[in-house]
Amino acid sequence: MKALKIKEVLEINTISKFCAVQGWVRTFRANRFVALNDGSTLDNLQCVIDFKSIDESLLKEINTGAALRLEGTLVESQGGGQKIELQVEKIVLLGVSDPEKYPIQPKKHSLEFLREKAHLRVRTSTFSAVMRVRSALSFAVHEFFQQEGFFHVHTPIVTGSDAEGAGEMFRVSTLDPKNPPLTKTGDIDYKSDFFGKETNLTVSGQLEAEAYAMGLGEVYTFGPTFRAENSNTTRHLAEFWMIEPEMAFYDLNDNMNLAEKFITTVLKKVVSRCKKDLTFLDERYTKEENSKPLIERSPMGLLEKINFVVGNEFKRVSYSEAYEILRNSKPNKKKKFQFPINEWGVDLQSEHERFLVEKHFNCPVILFDYPADIKAFYMRRNDDNKTVRAMDILFPGIGEIVGGSQREERLEVLEKRIKEMEIDKEELWWYLDLRRFGSVPHSGFGLGFERLVQFTTGMNNIRDVIPFPRTPQNAAF
Ligand code: 4AD
Numbered sequence: 001m002k003a004l005k006i007k008e009v010l011e012i013n014t015i016s017k018f019c020a021v022q023g024w025v026r027t028f029r030a031n032r033f034v035a036l037n038d039g040s041t042l043d044n045l046q047c048v049i050d051f052k053s054i055d056e057s058l059l060k061e062i063n064t065g066a067a068l069r070l071e072g073t074l075v076e077s078q079g080g081g082q083k084i085e086l087q088v089e090k091i092v093l094l095g096v097s098d099p100e101k102y103p104i105q106p107k108k109h110s111l112e113f114l115r116e117k118a119h120l121r122v123r124t125s126t127f128s129a130v131m132r133v134r135s136a137l138s139f140a141v142h143e144f145f146q147q148e149g150f151f152h153v154h155t156p157i158v159t160g161s162d163a164e165g166a167g168e169m170f171r172v173s174t175l176d177p178k179n180p181p182l183t184k185t186g187d188i189d190y191k192s193d194f195f196g197k198e199t200n201l202t203v204s205g206q207l208e209a210e211a212y213a214m215g216l217g218e219v220y221t222f223g224p225t226f227r228a229e230n231s232n233t234t235r236h237l238a239e240f241w242m243i244e245p246e247m248a249f250y251d252l253n254d255n256m257n258l259a260e261k262f263i264t265t266v267l268k269k270v271v272s273r274c275k276k277d278l279t280f281l282d283e284r285y286t287k288e289e290n291s292k293p294l295i296e297r298s299p300m301g302l303l304e305k306i307n308f309v310v311g312n313e314f315k316r317v318s319y320s321e322a323y324e325i326l327r328n329s330k331p332n333k334k335k336k337f338q339f340p341i342n343e344w345g346v347d348l349q350s351e352h353e354r355f356l357v358e359k360h361f362n363c364p365v366i367l368f369d370y371p372a373d374i375k376a377f378y379m380r381r382n383d384d385n386k387t388v389r390a391m392d393i394l395f396p397g398i399g400e401i402v403g404g405s406q407r408e409e410r411l412e413v414l415e416k417r418i419k420e421m422e423i424d425k426e427e428l429w430w431y432l433d434l435r436r437f438g439s440v441p442h443s444g445f446g447l448g449f450e451r452l453v454q455f456t457t458g459m460n461n462i463r464d465v466i467p468f469p470r471t472p473q474n475a476a477f
């Protein structure tokens with residue numbers, strides 16, 4: 001007999017049906033009650049072992065973490081808490097678990113402790129809920145772009161160019177690190193490396209996506225990206241997933257409109273599809289917030305926060321306006337910012353972004369028209385010759401969730417910028433070709449997928465929304 005998923009069993013909710021289920025024991029009480037979970041839903045199925053002929057030695061093996069197949073009849077539940085339960089008639093022990101050694105005990109564990117057990121933490125309610133929501137978000141992302149007529153392109157993971165020009169790349173090489181071949185001048189000779197040149201893991205699929213937008217029109221990538229920045233924060237990973245749409249014939253306004261529609265559509269879909277998990281995560285979030293000092297608490301619950309974002313327009317503010325707001329703000333005047341705002345052109349730090357979003361505007365904010373000198377080489381120069389057509393979307397509790405821009409489509413302007421920023425023009429020959437043959441205005445953005453999962457699930461640390469986080473000094477599992 002094919003086993004049913006526990007989600008199906010609880011949904012069909014049919015008394016006297018005979019069925020089989022398979023899963024892991026969450027708890028075993030009074031030598032009778034097994035709470036079985038198979039990951040298909042947050043809920044456990046209560047299974048009652050109540051038959052005479054049961055083998056005592058088998059009972060001893062029903063421990064937290066063990067895997068079982070149970071066959072029996074669905075009956076109306078005698079206890080509270082659930083409508084139906086399984087009256088067990090047959091037990092198959094699939095995998096034992098030593099209760100003394102199994103780390104996931106039926107009690108509250110700290111998130112830090114569970115990070116050390118990343119291979120087992122998905123067997124807790126919190127992590128299984130987060131990962132189901134992550135999966136639903138991923139599906140909704142593809143669904144949105146496919147419905148909008150975008151094409152999904154797979155951009156390369158190994159690249160020769162530094163898309164962001166920030167030099168935070170992981171090298172890819174097959175050379176022997178103890179004995180690399182050298183050139184006459186004593187440098188490492190990458191000509192004899194695997195690809196015949198220096199290569200890295202990509203920091204962004206944007207440049208290649210631009211090439212494809214110039215033929216397919218509207219495209220998106222959704223892949224892993226890698227950054228060797230030594231940021232030990234709750235918002236940075238060395239390996240994260242990024243969604244990068246790129247659109248021919250879009251200006252910055254079209255770009256902002258798409259980004260806003262994209263985020264709100266995806267959130268709406270997930271709110272309607274993951275009700276049970278999000279309700280559970282909402283309660284968890286509220287408990288966590290209530291343990292913080294009053295002034296640090298979020299004024300809204302998780303679902304309230306998501307619905308607020310979905311139901312309200314994002315506030316659009318230019319860098320120059322934001323600069324004035326920040327310069328005249330109380331924390332700036334009282335020297336409360338770690339990085340004071342006293343000169344137009346300074347880069348905004350997360351303390352400034354959070355002030356704008358959480359204190360001043362109290363809603364998601366799109367900042368645009370940034371000073372050219374704090375942004376990447378490919379952004380389109382404005383006529384003031386000081387700012388570029390960049391946009392960042394800032395979210396409450398998260399900070400920057402999206403970074404994007406209209407791209408510089410004018411060959412001479414782009415070449416000049418590449419020279420000013422001392423970027424290797426040779427590597428970008430093909431990117432410049434896009435401006436030589438049928439160049440058109442175009443735009444795109446990148447959304448950090450884990451930051452979106454963080455916002456949706458209310459998890460404070462980005463390490464808790466990806467199965468196996470990669471951070472400085474940590475690549476376990
Ligand atoms: O602002 P970023 O660096 O933009 C780009 O990479 C552009 N090429 C995107 C584009 O226009 N196609 O990164 C985009 C987003 C950020 O807003 C943030 O959400 C996320 O990627 N991000 C990170 N997420 C987790 N860990 C990190 N280290 C991240 N760095 C950026």
Ligand code: MG
Binds near residue numbers: 392400402403
């Ligand atoms: Mg950015």
